[in-house]
Amino acid sequence: MLFDSPAYFLFLIPVALVYWRLPHRAQNILLLLASYFFYGWWDWRFLALMIGSTTMDFLIAQKITAGRTDSNRKKWFVLSLVLNFGILGVFKYFDFFTGSFSTALETLGIHHIPLPLIRVILPPGISFYTFQEVAYIVDVYKGRLEPARSFLDYGLFISLFPHLIAGPIQRPGHLLPQVQKDRAFDADRFFDGLMLIFSGLVRKCVVADNCALLANAAFGGQFGPSNFWIVLIGTYAFAWQVYGDFSGYSDIARGSAQLLGFHFIVNFRQPYLSHRLQEFWRRWHISLSTWLRDYLYIPLGGSAGGKWKTSRNLLITMVLAGLWHGANWTFVVFGAIHGAVLAVERCLFPVKTKQKDAALTQHSVGVFSLWAQRILTFNVLCLSLVFFRAASLPAAVQFLAGLSNFAWRTEYASAFFMLGLFSIPLFVVDLLMETSNQEYPFANAPYAVRTALAAFALVILALFSGNSLNAFVYFQF
């Protein structure tokens, strides 16, 4: 059930209406059943996998807590990690690694080695719920979290439908207590939830889907053989598509959660206003980047071991982050570019505290320099997004090879105009939100103004949405 489809709202509205009439435990039962229904709407076969995986981690967490010795606790902890990443590996990466191994053998002249391929469809949301389960197990093992006593609570924490398919990845310490405690109806938060849903729908259906038209045409070859202008249209359009798409998804997820009395962490904070890639990752897909920081980068040693070890850890983290997005070498290269640039940035600009960093951007650097750095960072990001978007490495290289050809067609001007029509409003909204630090545009305006804005958003949706062929980009991950 896609968040931008009528089916989702036909599901959400009755669930929310019934939900607020029930006591706490019945609310949780309703949400668990609704979440399983939501997940099964895609494919009932994968429901068993998710329930099995949830049950396994619920039981292992109990064992870890009950373990009398450290070695016993560690045994259960390692078992959980092996099982979680094993399931993820089999479903998401098995064919990729087998295929790559087979290609490598053929390159070495070794042919006809029969290697098994399982050719299964990727279960929806598996990367997201696996990371959430791993976070839970790690937190329980480290003693940062008491294990859930009720399977109902834990099952709901993993499968709560607003975050189930594409996050935001919820931290156990943030969401699990919300599941366990009574949730009171808060009209302000309910209204904010509605506004977030409208904001998300506009980002996805208006900005992302229209930019997707241009990005798909540029990468799909409809504009003709790649050249400088096509690369520009394709990468910029894709940058705004993927941002509108995923931030829109996250807004709808957060809005839906708020309608049910939950609070999800903010997943995007104006990422294209970053003046460095380090800052970009503090603003983009925050739930994933903080997960990677806390559960991968820091356990690897973080920045504690000097310049080279820090660079190594950054590179490993970002390559794995790239691979998390999908089983393709394009994602590995995407991650490697980010890891390398982050390592270079670390050497050139030693890390500062957030406060100092903010002060730097606002005062000491100067407006001109700040915007120059923002533009540079955005273009480095766009370059890496070529690998994120292209179907294969040769396709990405071929696409970029067109940069030296400047042949112009009049249709490109229309494409740039259309790109501006849909991306500039989102950019302006980001500038507004950067200065106001709000969760959605005009969040502090009077209710009547916000109601009018939401109605206006619906009109914009009616006029400019209509490209129903684009599922959310992050649903494939």
Place this chain on the structure above:
Amino acid sequence: MPSSTSSSKSPALVHAKVLLGICALLVLFFEICADYLLKHDSETYGRVSQQYAEAVKVRPSRSGEPASVLMVGNSLLMEGIDVDRLQELTSSKMRIYPIFLEATGYYDWLYGLERLFRRGARPQVVVLGVGVNSFLQDSVRQDYAPMMFFDVRDVLGVASALKLDRTATTNLLLAHSSVFWDTRSVIRTQVLRHAVPHCRELFTLVKSKPALPPSSELELITLARIQTLRQLCDAHGAKLIILVPPTRSSEDAVRQMAIASQKVGVDSLVPIDPATLSEKFYQPDELHLNSEGAALFTSALATYLPVEIGGPKSASSHN
């Protein structure tokens, strides 16, 4: 009942209710507006609904009368055939009932024809011309077709045949029953045409062209699809003719399609070999014939179609 931090008179709750009410009213308003605009301003709807109404009334001709021919297809026929001229040239031999809707393919017409037959259409001949790529594509047009060509059972049939997921099936069902949902992409295109300079040229350029499957699969798919269409037409007493309009660089695919038709005993008509048509007969998109190409194609069709209608089942290629 769980505790609440807000009373029913809280301004947030009042405005949330107002907002939901406005949403409901706007949805109703969009539906009424879309319905009005469709019936009063849409050239496509006006043309296709009129053609459809005529086609439903088509009956087998009596002895000595011209044969009734239902001719269905997409923009390749719409741009490539001057129907009035074709009718004029062949008036003694056939009476043509065209339904042309752009961007339609095999599945649109398989289920579209089923519904036409269900509604009583009884042509003697069905001529289907969508081009090789559209004949092989696995999709249906998301606007107009669900509303104008399909009943609910057809939508479910399409969803099953295309292995659509539940969300896509629901969207298609909604497009069948809501004018606004069906035409929202048309509305967007119209708005963009006013907002973006040279939008028509841009959209022509960015429109994705369905790719042909590998040639090993091409024949199998073509065979199965022609067979299904033939069974449908046979069941309603109609003769099926696959008309293959010329498109640039499609010589191989056209030949394979003609061979596949022959294998299942269906007439296929290739009035003009695409290899013989130079660039000057095509529009800038290199897909559709221009007026010069259309005149040539219409004339060739007027020569060969009456022969096919009367003649034995075969694959005919003429140039």
